[in-house]
Amino acid sequence: MAIENKPGQDFDIVLGQNDSLGLSSQRDHDTSKPWVLKIIVIGDSNVGKTCLTYRFCGGTFLKNPEATIGVDFREKTLELDGETIKLQIWDTAGQERFRRSMVEHYYRSVHAVIFVYDVTSLSSFESIPEWVDECSRHSVGPMVPRIMVGNKCDLRDQREVSTSTAQCLADSYNFPLFETSAKDPAEKEHVDAIFLTLAYRLKSHKPMRLKQLSESSDRQLWNQREQEASICQC
């Protein structure tokens, strides 16, 4: 496995300029460079955010993940209809004490949001409106695509959140709902579908304004995390 962006190597990121999605009305995309889309994964601690992103990027189930501190970055490059798209996935900390200093970074110039709850934990589901509110408080506009994901569906006997209850909440926000399991290998396609759905939705929007990531503080953050060897090499 090889990481797409080596330390010190510059690459582009789409940063919001003209509207909440960072989209411009004119095509100014250099086709030799991929789109880079920032997706954040948020939700209570222990719902499986790290395992879901790892399943998508690395293809396997991470057996003993440690609680995320601040953020872990993962990247996946996709070819969609002949265009290269890099998904820069921010796996955020669910525990308040590990996210406090990072929250502003999470939401800055974000292109899509994945809200995760655990189908075996009613309280994690009941927290979803708080996560949605946090997004709004950080000025994530209504144009930014959002998806709701119920994880750990393999634990059938322990389910506390029914599909219909979750669908009601998702409908009230007009979010697509996915139920899946990071653990069950048979669910890999559903996990992929979450991220692909977002990638296609973002790609279908108008062409995007590009800005060098090296100009932003996101770049510094990324470098710092690379030095701490906390980027998943997938």
Ligand SMILES: Nc1nc2c(ncn2[C@@H]2O[C@H](COP(=O)(O)OP(=O)(O)OP(=O)(O)O)[C@@H](O)[C@H]2O)c(=O)[nH]1
């Ligand atoms: N059975 C089952 N367990 C899962 C699944 N996904 C994650 N887990 C387990 O749930 C626990 C928490 O997983 P994480 O991915 O670390 O959860 P997180 O949401 O990233 O947690 P924080 O980093 O604290 O925010 C771990 O013990 C995982 O093995 C799943 O789909 N099924």
